[in-house]
Amino acid sequence: MTQPVVGHLDPVFFQIMDDVCEMLRRIFHTGNTVTMPISATGTGAMETACVNVLERGDTAIVCRNGYFGVRLADIAQRCGANTVMVDSPWGKPADLNALEDALNANPGTKMVGLVHAETSTGAITPLQDAIDLTHRHGALVIADAVTSLGSHDVQVDDWDIDVCYSASQKCLGAPPGLAPISFGERAMDVINKRESTVESFYFNLQGVAEYWNETQRVYHHTSPITMIYAMRESLRMMMEEGLEEQHDRHARVATGLRAGLTAMGLDLATDPGYQLNPITVVNAPEGVNEAEVRARLLNDFDIEVSGGLGEFRGRVWRVGMMGNGARETSVLALLSALEVILGDMDYEVAYGASVAAAQRSFANHGD
Amino acid sequence: MTQPVVGHLDPVFFQIMDDVCEMLRRIFHTGNTVTMPISATGTGAMETACVNVLERGDTAIVCRNGYFGVRLADIAQRCGANTVMVDSPWGKPADLNALEDALNANPGTKMVGLVHAETSTGAITPLQDAIDLTHRHGALVIADAVTSLGSHDVQVDDWDIDVCYSASQKCLGAPPGLAPISFGERAMDVINKRESTVESFYFNLQGVAEYWNETQRVYHHTSPITMIYAMRESLRMMMEEGLEEQHDRHARVATGLRAGLTAMGLDLATDPGYQLNPITVVNAPEGVNEAEVRARLLNDFDIEVSGGLGEFRGRVWRVGMMGNGARETSVLALLSALEVILGDMDYEVAYGASVAAAQRSFANHGD
Numbered sequence: 001m002t003q004p005v006v007g008h009l010d011p012v013f014f015q016i017m018d019d020v021c022e023m024l025r026r027i028f029h030t031g032n033t034v035t036m037p038i039s040a041t042g043t044g045a046m047e048t049a050c051v052n053v054l055e056r057g058d059t060a061i062v063c064r065n066g067y068f069g070v071r072l073a074d075i076a077q078r079c080g081a082n083t084v085m086v087d088s089p090w091g092k093p094a095d096l097n098a099l100e101d102a103l104n105a106n107p108g109t110k111m112v113g114l115v116h117a118e119t120s121t122g123a124i125t126p127l128q129d130a131i132d133l134t135h136r137h138g139a140l141v142i143a144d145a146v147t148s149l150g151s152h153d154v155q156v157d158d159w160d161i162d163v164c165y166s167a168s169q170k171c172l173g174a175p176p177g178l179a180p181i182s183f184g185e186r187a188m189d190v191i192n193k194r195e196s197t198v199e200s201f202y203f204n205l206q207g208v209a210e211y212w213n214e215t216q217r218v219y220h221h222t223s224p225i226t227m228i229y230a231m232r233e234s235l236r237m238m239m240e241e242g243l244e245e246q247h248d249r250h251a252r253v254a255t256g257l258r259a260g261l262t263a264m265g266l267d268l269a270t271d272p273g274y275q276l277n278p279i280t281v282v283n284a285p286e287g288v289n290e291a292e293v294r295a296r297l298l299n300d301f302d303i304e305v306s307g308g309l310g311e312f313r314g315r316v317w318r319v320g321m322m323g324n325g326a327r328e329t330s331v332l333a334l335l336s337a338l339e340v341i342l343g344d345m346d347y348e349v350a351y352g353a354s355v356a357a358a359q360r361s362f363a364n365h366g367d
Numbered sequence: 368m369t370q371p372v373v374g375h376l377d378p379v380f381f382q383i384m385d386d387v388c389e390m391l392r393r394i395f396h397t398g399n400t401v402t403m404p405i406s407a408t409g410t411g412a413m414e415t416a417c418v419n420v421l422e423r424g425d426t427a428i429v430c431r432n433g434y435f436g437v438r439l440a441d442i443a444q445r446c447g448a449n450t451v452m453v454d455s456p457w458g459k460p461a462d463l464n465a466l467e468d469a470l471n472a473n474p475g476t477k478m479v480g481l482v483h484a485e486t487s488t489g490a491i492t493p494l495q496d497a498i499d500l501t502h503r504h505g506a507l508v509i510a511d512a513v514t515s516l517g518s519h520d521v522q523v524d525d526w527d528i529d530v531c532y533s534a535s536q537k538c539l540g541a542p543p544g545l546a547p548i549s550f551g552e553r554a555m556d557v558i559n560k561r562e563s564t565v566e567s568f569y570f571n572l573q574g575v576a577e578y579w580n581e582t583q584r585v586y587h588h589t590s591p592i593t594m595i596y597a598m599r600e601s602l603r604m605m606m607e608e609g610l611e612e613q614h615d616r617h618a619r620v621a622t623g624l625r626a627g628l629t630a631m632g633l634d635l636a637t638d639p640g641y642q643l644n645p646i647t648v649v650n651a652p653e654g655v656n657e658a659e660v661r662a663r664l665l666n667d668f669d670i671e672v673s674g675g676l677g678e679f680r681g682r683v684w685r686v687g688m689m690g691n692g693a694r695e696t697s698v699l700a701l702l703s704a705l706e707v708i709l710g711d712m713d714y715e716v717a718y719g720a721s722v723a724a725a726q727r728s729f730a731n732h733g734d
Binding site: 001002005006007008009010011039040041042043044046047051071074075077078079080167169175176177197198199200201202203219220221222223224225226227230298304306309 | 597671
């Protein structure tokens with residue numbers, strides 16, 4: 001990011017843009033031409049997906065099993081879609097039976113929104129069955145992979161995801177501010193056949209894609225040059241490590257973290273069969289002031305743990321171990337800090353037990 | 368930008384946010400509480416202004432005297448407003464008589480869009496009379512100060528601008544990717560009394576402002592932390608130099624540049640009474656391949672000059688001398704490079720004359 005800022009129409013920058021797009025295609029596992037970063041955070045990509053696909057009066061179904069499903073439904077509604085909610089409990093994956101009922105009850109549904117990795121609850125929703133089901137009903141799938149891309153398998157082509165997006169600052173390991181997105185042919189057909197103008201200029205895919213397309217390069221808005229430099233570098237680092245290796249590292253670190261937290265007597269908020277690796281959501285124990293614990297972690301130990309969002313506000317801790325931060329040492333530092341803080345709060349702590357459990361887990365990983 | 372990326376809800380970051388807002392208020396010359404950077408480029412701020420103020424069926428008037436006026440009208444239309452165009456020739460300021468006619472012909476107009484500094488033509492439109500006129504008709508003024516903020520006077524409170532926005536990468540001297548915006552009380556009243564939901568989530572002012580407001584800090588979207596660091600530093604550098612001094616530097620550099628270009632026999636595309644300082648728009652002389660000149664400037668001299676947009680495409684060079692780039696040495700480098708390139712192209716050049724004219728202008732500045 002300290003490289004000189006060149007112009008957004010400088011041929012030198014075009015090469016950087018092409019590098020970014022090519023690496024994003026490898027990470028999304030797609031041949032989709034329309035694959036690039038949106039000049040906004042993940043929420044901007046969520047809006048880009050909805051505002052281009054949906055027209056006023058369309059029907060959309062959104063599976064809500066956490067805060068970002070709620071947000072996706074909100075955005076679909078702002079786009080003027082009749083939005084049908086398929087709710088399932090926070091901490092669990094989306095409910096496919098309820099999705100099937102909703103698709104049956106709403107023939108002509110244009111889009112189904114699914115959150116692959118629900119950052120608010122730590123739950124992953126396996127996508128393949130939901131995608132097949134949605135396609136049998138003739139609808140498009142929009143999949144939110146903000147927290148899964150780079151830590152879990154995301155197969156845009158094999159799974160046949162129509163629109164998939166992520167964000168720079170999670171498992172891709174760049175600073176926040178960019179949001180990669182990929183549109184498949186089925187989605188592009190729908191967008192090209194729109195009757196109404198896309199209601200956003202900034203997120204209008206046609207304009208954005210004409211700038212990113214290597215044969216067009218038409219000015220749409222000034223690209224955030226420095227952020228694109230950062231993303232190229234973070235993607236190169238991913239390529240250097242290898243995608244499989246990066247996924248395995250996230251799994252190893254998360255498994256050790258969960259072992260340590262459990263050894264400390266803490267409960268995880270996420271259905272055991274559906275736990276994300278980059279983020280672990282822990283129920284704050286009764287009688288402990290969860291915000292005070294987070295404040296002490298930050299102030300005394302330089303460790304940031306997030307609080308709960310929405311329904312989980314004030315009830316959980318969300319521990320991110322993602323991108324370059326997903327390291328064994330981060331786990332050990334957190335566990336030992338938590339032991340100290342919880343011990344001070346009269347929570348019964350067997351000092352050292354959590355760190356030992358994590359270490360055993362790391363050592364046994366892959367056996 | 369090389370500082371560690373902290374969390375968007377870290378108290379350390381809140382202080383940085385407050386610093387940014389406070390300096391932005393000083394630069395906008397406003398006491399407006401709702402003053403902060405949007406997590407997008409200038410076009411995103413343009414959309415933020417329109418999508419929050421306008422509801423479907425409202426009437427908007429947009430003065431179009433260049434490419435960004437055209438864009439502002441496009442965005443107002445995407446917001447569902449009946450959009451009345453007040454056109455005036457490119458290179459000239461907005462036409463206030465025509466604006467008055469349009470206001471008279473469209474009672475109940477909600478918003479008038481004005482581009483203070485038209486980056487595509489190099490023309491500045493003095494705002495005070497247009498604002499007074501608009502307010503007499505009960506409408507709000509949205510003013511685009513993307514290229515003027517930091518190089519020309521922009522007085523949000525004294526002039527009574529209702530919504531004013533800019534961009535990080537022009538005269539504020541930060542990398543592209545953020546767009547400062549300020550909303551006055553009259554605009555906030557209109558927004559608070561909306562009947563319909565704002566159609567964008569990402570640009571929804573209520574959500575953005577709740578995060579930036581120092582007493583709320585509610586998560587809306589992940590802030591582009593590193594970009595905010597960059598903007599704080601660029602604003603500090605502006606404070607160090609002084610706003611008056613920075614304006615004067617832009618004027619001194621632009622005056623010298625214009626003197627040099629004129630001495631080279633080139634014509635400026637902008638009405639002489641309304642020339643912006645940060646950007647100088649030059650008519651490419653007949654018989655000269657303008658794109659080739661720009662390519663040689665970039666490849667042989669590392670100097671980027673922009674081509675024309677819209678009506679001006681293929682006809683003009685746009686020379687930006689803005690932010691930290693607005694320096695006498697930049698002017699001399701460009702003029703001497705242009706002499707070499709144009710001389711090679713059988714354009715008659717009196718070598719050295721343009722540089723001498725610029726030097727005389729610099730020396731006489733302020734007399």
